[in-house]
Amino acid sequence: MRLLFDQFMKKCEDGSWIHLPSYNYTLFQRSQDISAFIHAYLPTASKLINEEKLLQAKIFTRNFEDGLGFEYVMFYNDVEKRVVCVFEGGPYLQGMPGCLHGGAIATMIDATVGTSAMIAEGIVMTANLNINFKRPVPLCSVVLINSQLDKIEGRKLFISCNVQSVDEKTLYTEATSLFIKLDPEKQV
Numbered sequence: 213m214r215l216l217f218d219q220f221m222k223k224c225e226d227g228s229w230i231h232l233p234s235y236n237y238t239l240f241q242r243s244q245d246i247s248a249f250i251h252a253y254l255p256t257a258s259k260l261i262n263e264e265k266l267l268q269a270k271i272f273t274r275n276f277e278d279g280l281g282f283e284y285v286m287f288y289n290d291v292e293k294r295v296v297c298v299f300e301g302g303p304y305l306q307g308m309p310g311c312l313h314g315g316a317i318a319t320m321i322d323a324t325v326g327t328s329a330m331i332a333e334g335i336v337m338t339a340n341l342n343i344n345f346k347r348p349v350p351l352c353s354v355v356l357i358n359s360q361l362d363k364i365e366g367r368k369l370f371i372s373c374n375v376q377s378v379d380e381k382t383l384y385t386e387a388t389s390l391f392i393k394l395d396p397e398k399q400v
């Protein structure tokens with residue numbers, strides 16, 4: 213993983229790729245920011261959310277001890293509208309023995325295509341995620357999640373994605389997704 217990280221960091225030197233910052237925190241630093249966001253964009257949901265519990269909120273993929281869960285780093289290429297995630301699923305993400313849980317793969321795909329969508333259009337939500345699991349991903353192996361922004365139609369963003377082995381010889385997973393840019397005028 214370190215080797216791949218270094219290779220991508222090298223690609224960042226000429227500015228063609230950007231190393232996306234890790235976000236081991238909520239997207240908001242202050243509780244008022246979280247409340248303001250939810251009331252603005254998710255007014256219906258906000259009525260059901262316990263504000264005290266909200267203070268304990270953490271990003272799902274950053275909640276395991278180092279090396280045990282989701283280990284990943286993302287890079288972005290603006291010209292190609294691509295996000296690449298270098299991902300190693302740790303031992304706590306096991307599904308079938310020795311294999312990564314499909315839900316963990318789906319989570320990382322969602323996070324990668326979601327990052328693509330957020331970079332393109334800001335506040336978005338996943339409306340649809342279609343995944344074909346073609347080969348089992350070995351637990352604790354490093355894989356590349358490649359996402360590509362295919363098109364934007366109004367508030368809709370179509371993003372495709374695949375998960376491959378580092379040598380690109382094995383295609384583990386393919387996915388397509390639809391994200392919707394949230395409209396604060398709508399009562400979602």
Ligand SMILES: CCCCCCCCCCCCCCCCCC(=O)SCCNC(=O)CCNC(=O)[C@H](O)C(C)(C)COP(=O)(O)OP(=O)(O)OC[C@H]1O[C@@H](n2cnc3c(N)ncnc32)[C@H](O)[C@@H]1OP(=O)(O)O
Pocket residue numbers: 230232233235322323324326327330331336337338339340366367368390392393394395398400
């Ligand atoms: C350069 C450095 C920058 C660094 C930046 C780094 C940033 C990193 C930040 C971290 C990123 C982390 C990413 C994590 C991503 C996780 C995302 C989730 O899990 S989210 C959690 C999981 N997701 C949720 O919980 C979402 C729950 N769902 C919802 O809230 C709502 O359904 C909605 C908001 C998605 C759409 O509602 P609404 O706004 O009322 O929209 P409408 O109903 O009006 O539809 C608009 C159009 O879309 C169509 N369309 C819609 N849906 C579908 C569909 N399924 N199928 C097909 N089509 C669909 C619909 O037909 C219409 O088309 P048209 O007529 O215009 O042609």
